[in-house]
Every structure is written in C-alpha cells, then in structure tokens.
Amino acid sequence: MTVYETLEEAKKRAESDEAFRQELLATRGKDGGLSAFCRILNREGYSISAIDLVNAGEESYAAMRRSTNGGGENSPLLQGEDDLYEMFLVELVNL
Template sequence: MTIPEMLDELLRKAEQDMELKKQFLETKKQENPLSAFCGKCRELGYPIYEMELIGAGEEFYAAMKRSTNGGGENSPVLEGEDDFYSAFFVSLERSL
C-alpha cells in the first residue's frame, strides 16, 4: 500500500472514530508533530515514517509538474500538492 493509500484509509477510519480523530489532532500539539503523527500511524499498523511521508509528497508533486507542459518553466505552480501531512489534517479538520 502506498503512502497516499494508507493516509486515505487512516482518514476514513478517523472520520468514523472520534477518539482516533482526537488522537491524530493531539499529535499536532507535540514538540515534533510530524514524528508524533507518524508514530501514531505505525502504532495503528501503518508503516509511515517521516522521510517517506515527505518524499511521497515530493514525488507526487514532481510527477504532476512533469505532466504539465513537459514540466518546463511554464508549468503552473501547484501549491500544497507536495504536502500529504497537511492535506491529511485539512481533510480531518473539515470533518469536525
């Protein structure tokens, strides 16, 4: 399972389980929120590590960039497309 697939699955679970949602939101209050988030994911059986999460976002963004006009200088700027971590929380907080 890919990082985006794991995050989608975790998001669906958190949207249906208020306690899990609270646990994810609590990770944002930790000294190192990204590490706390990834630790919670691993605790739940999803092997998500900090650098893999960051790398997956960057790979996704690079693929999107390459697909527009060959990825040259005229490609549109895609804001936020490389940050799966932030996107997870935006979606999670929308469901509050």
C-alpha cells in the same frame, strides 16, 4: 500498501473514531508533529514513516510539475502542495 492507501485507511478510521481523529489532529503545529503522527499510526497498525510521507509528497508534486508542459517557464503556475501530512490533517479538520 502505498502511502496513499495507508492514509486513506487511516482517514476512514478517523471518520468513525473521534478519539483517534482528535489524537492525530493534536500533532498539528507541534515540534515533532510529523514524527508523533507517524508514531500514532504505527501504534495503530499502519506502517508509515516520516520519510515515506515526505518522499511520496515530493514525488507526486514533481510528477505533476513534469506533466504540465515539462515544468518549464511556459507551464501554468501550480498551487500544489507536497506535504501529505498537512493535507491529511486538513481533511481531518473538514470531516
């Protein structure tokens, strides 16, 4: 299962399980929040690590930059985000 599939499954669970959602949200802004987030997901059966999240975000953002005219000086300014952890938590806040 890819990082994106894992996060999507966890989001579906968080939509229906308020305690799980709140536990994940509680990791936001804490020192070691990303690690705590991954520990919660692993405890609940989702196989994911901090490095998985970081790498997937960076790879996705890099691919997007390359696809916009090669990422050169004539490329449009991208307002992208490569932090999948933060993006996931923003989605949970907005549920």
